[in-house]
Amino acid sequence: MALVTRTKLEIFVEAHALPEVEQMLGDAGFKGCSVFAGVEGAGAHGPWRQTGVDEAGIRLIVAIGSDASAQTALTWLEVYFQSYPGVVALSEVSVLRAERF
Amino acid sequence: MLMAAGAANLLTPAVLFFALGAVAGWLKSDLTIPDQVAKTLALYLMLCIGFKGGVEAAASGLSADLVAAGGLGLVLSFGTPFAAFVALRTLGALDQVTAAATAAHYGSVSVVTFAAGAEYLRAIGVEFGGYMAAVLALMETPAILAALLIAGGGGKSAEARLKPSLWREVFLNGAAIVLIGSFVIGAITGERGMARLDVFVGPLFQGALCLFLLDMGLVASRRLAEAPRLRWPLVGFALVWPLLSAAVALVASAALELSLGDASLMALLAGSASYIAAPAAMRIALPKADAGVYLSLSLGVTFPFNLLVGIPLYHAAARFLYG
Numbered sequence: 001m002a003l004v005t006r007t008k009l010e011i012f013v014e015a016h017a018l019p020e021v022e023q024m025l026g027d028a029g030f031k032g033c034s035v036f037a038g039v040e041g042a043g044a045h046g047p048w049r050q051t052g053v054d055e056a057g058i059r060l061i062v063a064i065g066s067d068a069s070a071q072t073a074l075t076w077l078e079v080y081f082q083s084y085p086g087v088v089a090l091s092e093v094s095v096l097r098a099e100r101f
Numbered sequence: 102m103l104m105a106a107g108a109a110n111l112l113t114p115a116v117l118f119f120a121l122g123a124v125a126g127w128l129k130s131d132l133t134i135p136d137q138v139a140k141t142l143a144l145y146l147m148l149c150i151g152f153k154g155g156v157e158a159a160a161s162g163l164s165a166d167l168v169a170a171g172g173l174g175l176v177l178s179f180g181t182p183f184a185a186f187v188a189l190r191t192l193g194a195l196d197q198v199t200a201a202a203t204a205a206h207y208g209s210v211s212v213v214t215f216a217a218g219a220e221y222l223r224a225i226g227v228e229f230g231g232y233m234a235a236v237l238a239l240m241e242t243p244a245i246l247a248a249l250l251i252a253g254g255g256g257k258s259a260e261a262r263l264k265p266s267l268w269r270e271v272f273l274n275g276a277a278i279v280l281i282g283s284f285v286i287g288a289i290t291g292e293r294g295m296a297r298l299d300v301f302v303g304p305l306f307q308g309a310l311c312l313f314l315l316d317m318g319l320v321a322s323r324r325l326a327e328a329p330r331l332r333w334p335l336v337g338f339a340l341v342w343p344l345l346s347a348a349v350a351l352v353a354s355a356a357l358e359l360s361l362g363d364a365s366l367m368a369l370l371a372g373s374a375s376y377i378a379a380p381a382a383m384r385i386a387l388p389k390a391d392a393g394v395y396l397s398l399s400l401g402v403t404f405p406f407n408l409l410v411g412i413p414l415y416h417a418a419a420r421f422l423y424g
Contacts, residue, residue, distance in 0.1 A: 016385050046393055047327050050136055084388045 004098035007070040008062065011077065012038075013086040015057030022061070024076050029069035031101060036060040045085070064093060064101045110413040113224070115217055118311040119408055122318020127326070134316035142313040143377070146216055147280040149302040149309075150234050155287020156295045157231020167232040169357040170367065174236040177350055177371050179243035181208035185342060186251050193335045195394065201252040202383040202390030206399040207342055208244025209375035210237055212280070213317065214404060216310060218369040218412045222362055227416070229362030233370075238281050240370055242271055245382045252387055267385045276377055317404070325401035327393075335394065339402035343372035347415045351422055361423050368415040373407055374399035 013021055018035065025033050038058030040049040048058065063073070070090060077088050095101055110116060125132045134142075158167065182204035189200040215237050222229055287294060295302075325331075350371035354364035376399045383390055 014384055016381070045391065049323070 001096070002098070003094040003096060004101075006064050006093055006095050006098070006101045007067045008064045008091050008093045009070055009073055010089045010091075011061040011063070011073075011086065012088070013059055013061070014084065015059050017080070017084060017086070018059055018061070020080075025061070025063050025069075025073060028065075028072040028076070030063045030065040030073070033061050033063035036062070043085070043087075064095060066101075109225075110221055111409060113221070114307070115220065115310050115314050116408060119314040119318040119405070122315040122320075123322040123405065124318075126319040126322030132319060134312070134319070139313065139316045142309055142316070143212075143276065144279050145309050146306070146313060147212060147276055148283045149306050150212065150216055150219070150237070151280045151283030152287040152294070152298065152302050154231040154234025154237075155284040155289075156291055157287075158235065158284070159288040159291040161230065161232070164230075164232075166230055166359060166363065167235070170230065170232065170236045170354075170359055170363055171239055173350070173353055173357060173359075173367065174240045174370065175243055177346070177353075177367075178208050178210070178240040179247050181346055181371070182244050182247040182251060186248075188338060188342065189335075193332070193338055195335075196391075198252055198387050199390045199394050201248045202379075202387045203395040203398060204251065205244045205248030205383060206374045206376070206379045206395050207346070207403075208240075208247055209242075209379040210240045210370045211373035211375055211399075211404060211407070212237065212276070212377065213310075213313065214373040214407050214412075215366065215370060217314070217408055218366060218415075220307065220310065221412050222365060222416065225416075227362045227365065229360065229366050233363060233366045234280070235284055236367070237370060238277065238284065241277060241375065241378045244375070245271055245379060245386070248383070249386055267382060271378075271382050274378060274381060314408075317400075321401050321405055324397055327397075331394070331397050331401075335398060336402055339374075339398040340406055343374070343403055343407060343411055344414075347372035347411070347418070351415070351419055354419075355422050361419055364423065365416040365419040368419060369407070369412060372411055372415060374403040376400040376404060 009025075011021060022033060022035075036059065038048075038050055038060060040047070041058070042048070050057065074088065074090065077086070080086070081088075122132070161167075182201070185204035185207045186200050189195045189203055190197070193200065193203075195203065215233075219229070219233075290297075347368035350368045351364055354367045359367065376396060379399075380392065380396055383395065384392065
């Protein structure tokens with residue numbers, strides 16, 4: 001089995017940031033990403049819950065790519081998080097079909 | 102008379118369903134309305150309000166009342182945040198950004214409070230202009246712009262506030278598109294359009310409003326339970342400010358010689374606080390503002406207050422003022 005090492009970013013942001021973050025990931029060299037809607041949780045500002053009305057609209061964006069792309073994305077996110085809420089986690093993963101990342 | 106009107110309002114299905122949701126949330130019931138259902142209901146309510154308003158506005162034509170009500174709505178929406186900001190800074194001791202964001206909520210308006218108020222007036226046989234739906238739409242945005250002026254600032258933070266996504270959120274959010282678009286469609290199609298959508302925007306409306314208010318009760322009580330940081334001066338602001346705003350709107354409405362129904366709705370709009378348009382815009386424009394404060398006040402305190410007490414109270418005050 002030809003597993004290859006890549007870097008995975010898991011980015012939590014509010015829904016309004018999605019277009020900007022997706023654009024940034026593309027510019028940083030990521031070939032794709034997946035977006036998941038948050039249900040509920042708790043953070044620095046207390047608990048939040050996705051509802052149809054006063055929703056926080058949290059999104060989890062998962063992107064896998066090269067370490068260089070991940071570092072470029074982290075630099076952008078560091079600036080973004082100075083103004084807007086959100087967190088990012090980085091991890092090393094092993095993937096099949098490396099050409100897709 | 103006021104007590105009787107209040108009791109009649111409290112015993113309507115819409116208010117009782119709101120109370121049911123609030124109690125269920127308070128008791129930590131597992132009752133939930135799926136968020137996509139709640140979103141669909143919100144869009145449906147806005148479609149009905151906009152469409153019916155457009156049809157009625159088309160029937161009455163471009164009147165001086167429409168211009169007067171629209172102008173007053175714009176002034177109230179833009180001016181209210183400046184006064185509310187001072188009150189929140191002095192009485193509530195909020196930081197500048199959170200006070201500005203909260204003030205935006207009290208200048209902007211609540212669509213569901215408007216819907217419940219309009220249904221209340223219809224139920225007791227008080228007529229109002231269909232164009233009040235357009236006034237509702239007009240009053241959503243100026244408060245947000247006022248809050249940006251109040252928050253001020255320069256350099257990088259100002260760039261963040263004026264980014265394109267903010268303008269997209271302010272002017273092109275789904276709720277605004279449906280409300281204004283439905284109003285225009287109603288105005289274009291008039292009675293012919295109403296004949297086709299009569300059942301959809303008529304008899305079904307009350308049931309949808311009840312279901313939506315059930316969800317609102319759940320959301321409001323859960324938000325209050327999760328907001329231990331709210332101090333009593335802020336809760337007092339959320340209860341007293343709507344009364345002051347409504348009083349100003351009533352006096353101005355009387356001075357402009359708006360009808361009793363229009364004045365009642367104008368007071369209700371002025372006394373209501375946004376919890377859909379304003380929070381979405383403030384998350385983009387003033388991300389450092391504490392959403393736990395502004396959402397808890399507008400949704401957890403002012404919305405229930407207006408639904409339970411404000412609607413009959415503002416109308417009773419209008420009746421008193423109009424003799």
